[in-house]
Amino acid sequence: QTVVTQEPSLTVSPGGTVTLTCASSTGAVTSDYYPNWFQQKPGQAPKALIFSTSNKHSWTPARFSGSLLGGKAALTLSDVQPDDGAEYYCLLYYGASRWVFGGGTKVTVL
Amino acid sequence: QVQLVESGGGVVQPGKSLRLSCAASGFTFINYGIYWVRQAPGKGLEWVAVISHDGSEKYYADSVRGRFTVSRDNSRDTVSLQMNSLRTEDTAVYYCANGVGNFQGYKYGMDVWGQGTTVIVSS
Numbered sequence: 214q215t216v217v218t219q220e221p222s223l224t225v226s227p228g229g230t231v232t233l234t235c236a237s238s239t240g241a242v243t244s245d246y247y248p249n250w251f252q253q254k255p256g257q258a259p260k261a262l263i264f265s266t267s268n269k270h271s272w273t274p275a276r277f278s279g280s281l282l283g284g285k286a287a288l289t290l291s292d293v294q295p296d297d298g299a300e301y302y303c304l305l306y307y308g309a310s311r312w313v314f315g316g317g318t319k320v321t322v323l
Numbered sequence: 324q325v326q327l328v329e330s331g332g333g334v335v336q337p338g339k340s341l342r343l344s345c346a347a348s349g350f351t352f353i354n355y356g357i358y359w360v361r362q363a364p365g366k367g368l369e370w371v372a373v374i375s376h377d378g379s380e381k382y383y384a385d386s387v388r389g390r391f392t393v394s395r396d397n398s399r400d401t402v403s404l405q406m407n408s409l410r411t412e413d414t415a416v417y418y419c420a421n422g423v424g425n426f427q428g429y430k431y432g433m434d435v436w437g438q439g440t441t442v443i444v445s446s
Contacts, residue, residue: 258437261434
């Protein structure tokens with residue numbers, strides 16, 4: 214069974230920078246996994262932030278960026294705002310038309 | 324603007340069926356694949372199914388394959404998820420989302436999400 218692993222929780226100060234990662238149990242994550250990142254706040258639907266590793270949606274704030282880092286997909290939040298406190302999920306494509314979400318990272322801005 | 328609206332959720336007994344719908348607007352529906360994703364209470368997201376822009380490709384998570392069927396009506400800009408043999412573990416909020424790229428580009432991921440519809444499977 215394929216497992217996608219994210220940090221359960223991270224804390225960051227306002228104005229700071231935090232990097233979330235997304236690892237695959239099958240090995241290194243590459244651009245062929247088309248990593249996606251989503252933000253979800255309590256009681257709301259998820260909102261897409263990043264697709265295909267580093268591409269932003271039209272509504273994605275410039276302070277959010279996606280990359281590959283040390284064999285993992287990564288989402289970096291810069292100049293963190295209080296409103297960035299949320300759950301963040303990554304999504305990887307495994308070919309054979311199968312998509313797997315990570316377990317989510319709860320980001321607390323404190 | 325792009326909008327997706329799910330409907331059809333409710334309370335159903337184990338073993339019964341339910342049909343969810345996803346109504347789309349604000350984009351050229353026939354050009355985009357549509358995903359279904361669910362979220363059990365207090366849990367993370369789980370990909371459920373996807374259908375290509377023309378309905379020729381349909382893929383399912385192992386947990387629902389053989390029980391759930393995805394279909395689309397491009398004349399009505401709607402996608403349906405027929406859920407049969409429901410189990411208590413299917414209890415979740417079900418979201419639909421459009422593919423981020425047109426035609427085969429749906430494989431690149433998800434774009435706009437609906438607000439979800441709640442399915443509760445309980446006796």
